[in-house]
Amino acid sequence: MKSPAYSQFFEAVPVRDHIMQILGQGGELCYLIEGTERAVLIDGLVGAGSLKNYVREMTDLPVTLILTHGHLDHTGAAWEYGSCYIHPDDIALLYSPRHCSVKSRFEFARMEGPLCTHQADSLCEADIIPPVPVMTYPLYDGDLIDLGGLTLEAVGVPGHTFGTLVFLDCRDRILFSGDACNINTLLGMPGCAPIETYLDSLHHLKTFEAEYDVMYGGHGRNTVDKSIVDDAIAMCERILAGTDDAEPAVSMDGTPVFYGSAHLPNYMPACGGLANIQYSKDNLLSSQTKKYMPEDTPVIPGSKK
Ligand SMILES: [Zn+2]
Structure with missing residues (x-):
């Protein structure tokens, strides 16, 4: 892959000679992977600056x-490419004003946080790519994406969203995990699946553990050891049994939530292991939870409605 050109919006670091990790304005990450015939971009950052042009140079x-899920900090390039592959359960999220409006994405891009490296002062609203109607191609658990000499497998991990997918690169023994399982897995927001569903998803993901060594996620530039999946399974079991720390917090959407473990100052869970989970106490059991969407209605950009 060619070296990236300088950009005020993005930074790129090679993971392998054919895999580039790209950092966006709010600390969010995406991955460009080349095969011999074609390339994929796993996720599209928040849409501040032209990621499409940046990728074209490489x-x-x-x-x-291809998208791991429909959240605003992963879907920005969809508004430039005009098409994307996404699990159908996340298309409503993609078009919800919370996740596509210029206003909410501008706020995300300017957010201060430990993972952000941007110069927020120099960013202006005109830098945010406006949403447009996008051709959405369906992608499901088990689908294979052939790049020529390298095949990615989509693995469904409903939890952080109902349509969350992760992408397994068996040749490089890497799992591109989006926001599916990390040190701060968010399951307490509108649009998240119940803990019981997430636990089933983690058991499904665990069946692939012999095929990869490390995970590269959507936030936090370092690799995450695959043992995090076992830690997350144990935490889900404690949450469902009511024996977790249940530390009170507030979600990014302002709703009351809990953490399965108290945090240490460096964000590591005080209970040990690599996983921590933010959850809502009214979204634990699959049988009790109706599909839980953001309050605002999805609107196709440019439609008259
Ligand atoms: Zn997300």
Whole structure:
């Protein structure tokens, strides 16, 4: 892959000679992967600056955008490419004003936080790519994406969203995990699946553990050891049994939530292990939870409605 050009919006670091990790304005990450025939971009950052142009400098191959989920900090390039592959359960999220409006994405891009490296003062609202109607191609658990000499497998991990997918690269023994399982897995917001569903998803993900060594996620530039999946399974079991720390907090959407473990100052869970889970006490059991969406209605950009 060619070296990235300088950009005020993005930074890129090679993970392998054919895999680039790209950092956006709010500390969010995406990954460009080249095969011999084509390339994929796993996730599209928040849409501040032209990621499509930035990626074009690095590869001459045709690029397909595939999304781990429908949140605003992963879908920004969809508004530039005009098409993306996404699990159908996340299309409503993609178009919800919370996740596509210029206003909410501008706020995200300017957010201060330990993972952010941007110069917020120099960013202006005109830098945010406006939403447009997008061709959404369906992607499901078990689907294979052939890049030529390298095949990615989509693995469904409903939890952080109902349509969350992670992408397994068996050749490089990497799992591109989006926001599916990390040190601060958010399951307490509108649009998240119940803990019981997430536990089932983690058991499904665990069946692939012999095929990868490390995970690269959507936030936090370092690799995460795959033992985090076992830690997250144990935490879900404690949450469902009511024996977790249940530390009170407030979600990014302002709703009351709890953490399965208290935090240490460096964000590590005080209970040990690598996983921590933010959850809502009214979204624990699959049988009791109706599908839980953001309050605002999805609107196709440019539609008259
Ligand atoms: Zn997310």
